[in-house]
Amino acid sequence: MARIVHVTEFSKGGIETHLNELLIRQSGRHDIYLIAAQQDEAARTLRVAPDRLLLYPYRRHPLAMLQALLHIRRLLRRLAPDIVHVHGTFAGLFVRLALPPGGRRPRVVYCAHGWSFLMDTAPWKRRLYGLAERLLALRTDRVINISANEHRAALRIGIPAAKSSVIYNGISGQEKAENPAARGDAGPEPGSEPGTLSGATEEAGTGDTASAPAVAAADFLGERLPSKPPPIRLLYIGRFDRQKGFDVLMDTFRGADFPGVSLQLVGDAVLGGLACDIPDGVTRLGWVPNAEIGRCIDACDALVVPSRWEGFGIVAIEALRGGKPVIASNRGALPEIVAHGETGYLFDFDRPEQLAAIIRGLDKRALAEMAPACRAAFAARFHAERMLAGIERLYADTLARRPRRRAGRAGWEAGHERGGV
Known part of the structure; x- marks a missing residue:
């Protein structure tokens, strides 16, 4: 030990x-x-x-x-x-x-x-x-x-x-993810971001969002849904900031019409956040407790991860664990997580029109048929x-x-004994 x-x-x-x-x-x-x-x-x-x-x-x-x-x-x-x-x-x-x-x-x-x-x-x-x-x-x-x-x-x-x-980063299987105690959940702290990377890649500054009010996560989870929900539900989880490509995602939905497709946003602006309007037809859920992330993923058809740079992308493997395909940019580690056409779709970040084309061509049944491959990829690699x-x-x-320290030399100096604090 x-x-x-x-x-x-x-x-x-x-x-x-x-x-x-x-x-x-x-x-x-x-x-x-x-x-x-x-x-x-x-x-x-x-x-x-x-x-x-x-x-x-x-x-x-x-x-x-x-x-x-x-x-x-x-x-x-x-x-x-x-x-x-x-x-x-x-x-x-x-x-x-x-x-x-x-x-x-x-x-x-x-x-x-x-x-x-x-x-x-x-x-x-x-x-x-x-x-x-x-x-x-x-x-x-x-x-x-x-x-x-x-x-x-x-x-x-x-x-x-x-x-x-x-x-590679790894997370627990679905059986542990559904247990809040196993995840160490205590609800989100202000500015916290369940399931996504932060830290050294955050930039200074603040941002705010306007236009679309946050709604209860229960709306997305099916407790107060309209009688005829859109047939394809996309989900974004993360900070509303430049690193995460949030502006590209909003510009895509602002500049094109996607009949039969809805987008739900879990997250908000924190450090380095973007001040931008949320387009009509996009629902902002705000931050939700870690224990609800899995339920949000279960309720969607696919996750969108449009990052400018991404060291890994834990939220993407959370989606794979839940059997949900991922629509991701070709930046950072995301091409190592998402197999195009098998566990989701990749788009060239420098050509955002590719993201619009992917969304426009989505088929609900085809997305569901990717579930076994998504779960297999998670189990095998993540x-x-x-x-x-x-x-x-x-x-x-x-x-x-390197050789272990000699007995009695546990500390950095002679005579320093190792002990607790």
Whole structure:
């Protein structure tokens, strides 16, 4: 049994889902702790015992970030873990600068959960982010990429291939997803995003939406539906922001008529959100509790994921788990999740008219017939047990690469004994 310390900045969205899957499964195998920011309300709903959750003060200000780094350093010195598993860009920065150089430090496993240098932003920013990740990789034992696309990008910017691995995100099967306790559900926090990635890829700023009022999720789930609902129901789940391609989706529905097709939106504008009107015929449900996400997916015919960039796309595999095809852009990892014509449809993000053509050509029966292939793809590639097995193998290999500390040298300095906090 190894002592594993997970460190994160904010655990909303996809990181929250990922951590819950790991914490539930690792707690019986390893000595597990979680270090998270005090401002991270979602951390308090994660599946970790209260005495195993350690918080550090944090806000995105240079002095506050230095204080966070020093606080994390003190916590790691006291815990003296075998492995520090870091989640997200800023947490990765803090941990790798906090740990001392040399052979006595714990092994560092880092997952960006979406590389910052792949964001659709200014080229100089992407180069700067890439340089930072390349330098920080010198203080990293293993790098987990959540898709082959992320892995190729990591190699291009100079992260060593010997340190870099691909482990797809995974989620529990349907039987556990239907149990709120198994998902760690406590309802959505303000700005939270069940089932989608956030973190380093969010941009500063705020947005709002207008026009279409939010309605109760029960309307979509069939409790107060019109007597003749549209025959094909599309569903979007996520932030209303540029990364998620929300503007492209709204422009598509604003600029074309799709008889017999409806679109429901689960989510809202948060940081980096877009100010835009919701077109007529599009229903905004707002944020819904995690426990309702599966029911919303069950009630739709297909999920739409029109992202500009996407490290992975957990919401897409949630749809596959429910037997629902996914209509997705060809950006990021989405082509690795969606098989065109088998488990959904892909469109060229640079040609949004392709999205309109796909929607116009949808057939309800054809979508339903994709269900077996969707479920098979999920079970074969994206189940949480497969993800955990990959991470366990990576841990074992990482620990084997360097000799363990000698007895009595559990800490970073001679005479420092490992213990709890």
